[in-house]
Amino acid sequence: MSRAVRRADDLAWVDDDQRVVVVRLAEPALPPLVLDGTAAHIWRLLDETDLDVGSLVGDLAAGFGAAESVVARDVDGWLLEAAALDLVRLTTGGEA
């Protein structure tokens, strides 16, 4: 089943090419979150429209010269965590 991901709404973020720091505007008392390493690379490939997770994995694997299965495992793990933190919105199949 195909899955898609997009950046969540209501986020402020800065990116200095080393790391990305994000705050959630709907939860202004929560501390900022730092994304570095893979997380920052994934973040930069996302935008505010749905992106197919399979293509995201393909792009990262091609960019880093890594096996898709390895990249897919890391991306899946991070996306679930990021969704739980309201940083991204994950949808499956025909989900609205």
Add this chain to the structure above:
Amino acid sequence: MTGRRAPVPAVRLAEAVPLAYALLTRAAQAAGIRALAIKGPVATAQGLRPEMSSVDVDVLVEPRSLPRMQELLDDLGWRDDGFYDTPGIVPRHSVTHRHPTWPCEVDVHHWFPGFLADPGEVFDVLWRRRTTVTIAHVALTAPDPVGHAALEALNHLKDATSPYRQRRLEQLAASIEATWPSAQLAELAVLAADTGASETLRPFLDRLGEPVRPPTRSSVVPLTDWALRSGSQTQEVLPWLVGLGRVPWWRRPGYVSRAVWLRDDRFRALQEQRHGSTTRIALLRARWERLRRGVRRLPQAVRELRRIRGR
């Protein structure tokens, strides 16, 4: 391939400033508080100041909403730890809130020195002209370039004797001259007249070759106070002298003793902010230094007071 995500006590200043601008301006908006993001990266985005690092976040709120804004910040962990017991020549215009895990502070302004008309009316004028500026990928409500240029110019003019401020004012004028059409310059003069800033902005309008227009609103802050504030080179001493003339005679002894020695908690906090050291010896030494500076500058402050009042 690894990725890490962690809560950040150590968010860097350059990251914190734009993020806090976005977070706090939006939080105010969500709470129904009219707030404008001002100065810093907002002015840079509008071409009104060069790219430079900022150490704080500045927000201008509708004056009557200041208590609500402070309450909101407090709820979010941004505490007002400022001391407001030293006199100012012009009325106090901002409060400072700090957060234990954010490296920047936030200055909440409820008016801006140099706009001499009623602060609520000034805010309305700036609010009617508001626009949005994108900071940290978020569209924030901000003054339009005309309102913001007036505010930036006043920020420099309030320390008109400082060579640094003179340079910054000239940079601002040069940037406006190079990019603004003449109609926009005329709008600046109209805005100055509508906010009680015709006279305070006169040097800037003169520099831009724009005729000064008569004010359309009466002033609630005397122009002489602005002249004292902006023309002084002795900001550590002059406000105390001016304040001395404003307190009743029976409060003067206490006032003078406070001016000379400051309150213990106030002095300790100041030293901690500036030097991080609050040992008994360090405090005594700092007090002695402050006193020496004050005595050294007192004659100049008296001369300034006479000169500016005699204009």
